[in-house]
Amino acid sequence: MDSSATTMVDPQSIPIDQIDVSDPKLYQEDAHWPLFERLRREDPVHYCADSAYGAYWSVTRYEDIVAVDSNHKIFSAHHAVMLDDGRHSGQTEDATVMLPFLAMDPPEHDKQRKIVTPAMSPANIAKLEATIRRRVQEVLDMLPIGAEFDWVPTVSIELTAQMLATLVNYPLKDRHQLVRWSDVSVGIPGDGVIDSWEQRDQELKLFAQTFLALREERRAAPPTSDLISLLAHSPEAQDMSIQDYISNVILLIVGGNDTTRNSMSGSILALHDHPEEWAKLNANPALIESMVPEIIRFQTPLIYMGRRATQDVELGGKLIRKGDKVAMWYISGNRDSEAIEHADRFIIDRPRPRQHLSFGFGIHRCVGNRLAEMQLRILWEEILKKGWKRIEVTGPVRRAYSNNIRGIVSLPVRIHA
Amino acid sequence: MPKIRFVQQGTEYAVEAPDGISAMEAALNAGVPGIDGDCGGQCACATCHVYVDPAWMPVVGPADADTEQLMIDLNEGVQANSRLACQVQLTDEMNGLLLLVPDAQF
Numbered sequence: 106m107d108s109s110a111t112t113m114v115d116p117q118s119i120p121i122d123q124i125d126v127s128d129p130k131l132y133q134e135d136a137h138w139p140l141f142e143r144l145r146r147e148d149p150v151h152y153c154a155d156s157a158y159g160a161y162w163s164v165t166r167y168e169d170i171v172a173v174d175s176n177h178k179i180f181s182a183h184h185a186v187m188l189d190d191g192r193h194s195g196q197t198e199d200a201t202v203m204l205p206f207l208a209m210d211p212p213e214h215d216k217q218r219k220i221v222t223p224a225m226s227p228a229n230i231a232k233l234e235a236t237i238r239r240r241v242q243e244v245l246d247m248l249p250i251g252a253e254f255d256w257v258p259t260v261s262i263e264l265t266a267q268m269l270a271t272l273v274n275y276p277l278k279d280r281h282q283l284v285r286w287s288d289v290s291v292g293i294p295g296d297g298v299i300d301s302w303e304q305r306d307q308e309l310k311l312f313a314q315t316f317l318a319l320r321e322e323r324r325a326a327p328p329t330s331d332l333i334s335l336l337a338h339s340p341e342a343q344d345m346s347i348q349d350y351i352s353n354v355i356l357l358i359v360g361g362n363d364t365t366r367n368s369m370s371g372s373i374l375a376l377h378d379h380p381e382e383w384a385k386l387n388a389n390p391a392l393i394e395s396m397v398p399e400i401i402r403f404q405t406p407l408i409y410m411g412r413r414a415t416q417d418v419e420l421g422g423k424l425i426r427k428g429d430k431v432a433m434w435y436i437s438g439n440r441d442s443e444a445i446e447h448a449d450r451f452i453i454d455r456p457r458p459r460q461h462l463s464f465g466f467g468i469h470r471c472v473g474n475r476l477a478e479m480q481l482r483i484l485w486e487e488i489l490k491k492g493w494k495r496i497e498v499t500g501p502v503r504r505a506y507s508n509n510i511r512g513i514v515s516l517p518v519r520i521h522a
Numbered sequence: 523m524p525k526i527r528f529v530q531q532g533t534e535y536a537v538e539a540p541d542g543i544s545a546m547e548a549a550l551n552a553g554v555p556g557i558d559g560d561c562g563g564q565c566a567c568a569t570c571h572v573y574v575d576p577a578w579m580p581v582v583g584p585a586d587a588d589t590e591q592l593m594i595d596l597n598e599g600v601q602a603n604s605r606l607a608c609q610v611q612l613t614d615e616m617n618g619l620l621l622l623v624p625d626a627q628f
Contacts, residue, residue, distance in 0.1 A: 175566035177592075215595060224599050227626045459560040459569075466566035468592055 108209060113149050116140045121148050124158045126163055126345040126434065126508075127188055129293065132408060141165055141437035150421035158188040161411075161430040162423070165437040167444030167462065169421055173412060173433050181414035181433060182469060183210050186413050187509065188432055189293075191491045204348060205356035214468065216376040217353060220339045222472060224272065230476050231332075233271065240267050241487045248520060249475040253499050256516040260484075261369040265362050269481060272361055273354070274331035275319075286312045287362040290355045297514070315490035320350065331358055357473075363510050364406035365477045369484060370513040371404030372396075375451040377518075384452045390489045396453035397481045402461035403451045405436045410465060410509050434463040436511065449498055494521040523617045527541040528572070530623035540611050543622060546570040546608035556623040563608040565566045570607040575620035579603055582610055582619070599624050 116124075116139035124140055131137040139434065144151050144165045151163040164170050173180045183189055188209045206217035244263055248254070266280040275283055289308045292298040299305045316333070319412060322328075323337035336342050345353075375517045376383045386392050412431045417424060425431060439462050440448045446455075464471035471477070488496075505512025527533045528549055539548035549557035549570070561567035571594060574582045583592045585605055594604050607621065 171561065171564055171566060175561070175564055211592065215592070218596070222596070431612055459558060464560075464567075466561050466564065468596065470567055470596065472596075489612065 107268065112403075114342065115145060121151070122154070122158070123127070125153050126153065127153070127156045127158060127432070129159065129296070129506045129508045132508055132511060133504050135502075135504055137374045137436065138440070140432060141440065145437060145441055145443075148415055150425075151421045152423065156188070158190070159430065161399065162420075162425055162433055163431045164431060165419065165441075166421070167438040167441040170435065170438040170462055170465050170515075172434045173431060174410070174462075174465055174469070178209060179415055179418050181210050181415050182208050182214070182410075182412060184208055185413035185430065188409075188412045188430060190430070204232075207354040207356050211468065216341055217345070217349065218468075218472065220355070221332055221335055221357065222344050224330055224335055225472050225476055227475065229330055229481060233268075233476070234479065235266075236271065238241060238483050238487065241483050243489060245487055250493075250520050250522045253403075253517055253519050256373050256496075257366075261366045261513075262371065262506070264480070264484065265366040272331065273319075273333050273358070274329065281444065283358060283400055284362060285338050285353075287358045291359055291363065291510050293506065293507065298446060299495050309355075311348075312355075313322075315356050316351060317347065343480075360471070360473055361476070363512060365480050367406045367510070367512050368401050368404045368477065368481060370516050371406075372400040372485070373516060373518060374498055374502060374513065375400065375403050377496065380495075381450045382451055384493060386453055389490070390486070392453050393457050393482055393485045393489070395455060395458045396485065397478050398458040398461060399451065399453055399455055400481055401463045401477065402439050402458070404511060405439045405461075405463050406466075406505070407463065408436045408471070408509055408512055409434045433462075435465070438462045492522075496520055524612050524614055524619065526612065526616060526619040526621065528552075528557070528621050528623055530554060530556045531625060541613060543612060544608045545572065545610040545612060545619075546606070548612060550609060554623065557607060559608060561608075565593055565606060565609055568596045568606060571597045571624055572605055572610075573601055573622040573624065574605050574609045574610075575622065576603055578616075578619050581615055585609065597624070598600055598626050617619045 124144065126137060126140055127136055144163060149166045150169060153163065154160050164173050208216045241264060244260055262284060263395040266284045268275065269283045270277050270280040288298045292305055294301050319333050320337045323334045328334050389393045409432045412427045414429045414431060414458060415429055416427050464474045499515060499519045500517030502513060502517040505514050523538055523540055525536060525538050526545065526548060528537065535552055537548045537552040544563055544576045546559045546563055550559055558569035570589045578617060582605065585594055590606055590609050594600055594606060
């Protein structure tokens with residue numbers, strides 16, 4: 106399964122100041138690991154003077170990432186969560202501007218985040234458990250035994266699409282439209298999803314129209330706990346601009362879709378690559394509880410999050426200037442052996458497995474983290490009930506062309522009963 | 523070495539804690555359910571939310587408005603006596619301290 110890059114420069118001999126970890130191709134080829142290993146060792150707070158997105162700092166060690174992530178005053182999220190900030194703040198006249206609360210600072214961030222928090226409360230999530238379990242069972246029951254199929258569309262996308270439709274109370278039969286919009290919103294030309302920025306903008310305009318109409322429908326109906334109803338009825342959301350509303354719907358859809366989808370696929374790959382962990386799991390299904398956060402660490406569904414310095418600040422002996430872009434590479438911090446023992450290994454019974462960066466830290470910490478964990482837990486509880494001998498990865502893993510979403514596009518597998 | 527008590531869904535956990543560690547660390551050492559401390563005590567994840575028994579508030583004090591309170595506010599069921607256990611450094615003065623773990627935290 107090793108798909109080592111052949112087109113890349115030698116990670117050990119390239120001059121350190123020429124390392125640019127923002128190239129999406131690195132992640133498509135799964136070739137970023139040695140570069141980050143070198144940065145953590147030699148230059149953990151690293152300046153890249155020239156990239157497709159201009160100059161930026163890379164923060165690569167676990168402890169430094171926690172420090173940046175939890176200091177929202179000095180490291181602002183405002184229009185800064187993506188390295189490609191020009192695009193996302195609307196550099197072109199018709200660009201779809203994205204400014205969800207993820208990309209805001211207090212106090213506006215706090216106000217908007219609180220609107221959707223109730224949908225992710227433990228009590229509300231618990232109500233979804235029976236539905237999720239039934240759907241997981243239905244999907245697993247349909248899987249072919251002994252024949253090759255692609256896990257990604259058949260299981261990962263199917264389950265997260267159904268979840269998404271439930272969270273926004275969208276017609277279940279049209280769920281794949283939500284997946285398309287989610288994919289398009291994080292798409293970049295050449296990734297196989299969209300061909301041009303214009304195409305992306307056009308598709309997102311239809312998305313915006315659809316969800317503005319849905320908000321009107323929800324406003325005319327009594328409040329429920331679905332996310333659109335919360336955004337339609339919450340007193341704090343009444344003066345939310347169309348742009349803010351649409352940005353937040355996209356945030357919730359992407360947040361609830363790509364990330365969990367890729368963790369589901371990643372868990373199959375990780376257990377294929379670590380047969381001793383599969384054996385442990387089968388001997389003791391109670392390990393699902395600690396395996397779930399380990400899956401999320403190991404996959405690291407979001408490769409990085411961006412920030413912008415609001416003042417000159419020293420980090421790791423480097424002077425970051427006011428206005429500089431800073432990328433927190435979660436993918437690197439989650440493999441930092443200074444913070445996590447045997448960080449390169451997938452170990453389902455780690456002590457303190459929730460000590461990972463995948464959800465971020467500080468005020469922007471993932472609002473749906475416990476829902477994501479629940480979906481993975483139920484998937485694995487139901488897989489183990491099947492009593493399958495193993496799920497073998499049979500073909501090449503295809504990964505997404507993205508420096509933001511760590512995506513698995515295709516994962517051919519065969520179930521051995 | 524103060525002894526403190528956590529109450530989670532009606533069950534009491536008495537914990538003996540060395541001076542200077544946080545109430546979150548004390549809870550983790552003793553395996554008190556409902557206190558996760560995902561961020562390792564950096565006031566960055568809000569998974570160690572507790573209610574301080576009102577009688578103990580004068581000793582424990584309120585959350586810092588600029589940092590801890592912003593994180594507490596990510597939770598449901600925030601009250602005036604809400605604190606993050608990782609930000610409560612235990613001292614001998616706190617012998618007998620009573621902390622309630624919210625039901626909703628998991």
